[in-house]
Amino acid sequence: MSIKPLNDRVLVKKADPETKTSGGIIVTDPKESQLGEVAFCGPGKIGDDGKHQPMEVKPGDKVIYAQYSGSEVTISGEKFLVMRADDIVGIVG
Secondary structure, rough: OOOOOOOOOOEEOOOOOOOEEOOOEEOOOOOOOOOEEEEOOOOOEEEOHHHHHHHHOOOOOEEEEOOOOEEEEEEEOOEEEEEEHHHHHEEOO
């Protein structure tokens, strides 16, 4: 199955939560991460002039997103979040 997000929607593959700290301590109950990787992007918002505004993210970008953003979907057995580009806080890297 394939999916093409519309307008300013982005499909983000959620990153696995960390199970070990940088000091080597194993975390038994890891918090859910707000990190992910952009898998697919829509063409962008439609501006007042009727044209698509370019997206600021592209597939492959590692991103941080707002805590309660997006709707979880499963595509071909993989979990993704569908969210608006405005819910992305920043690009990591």
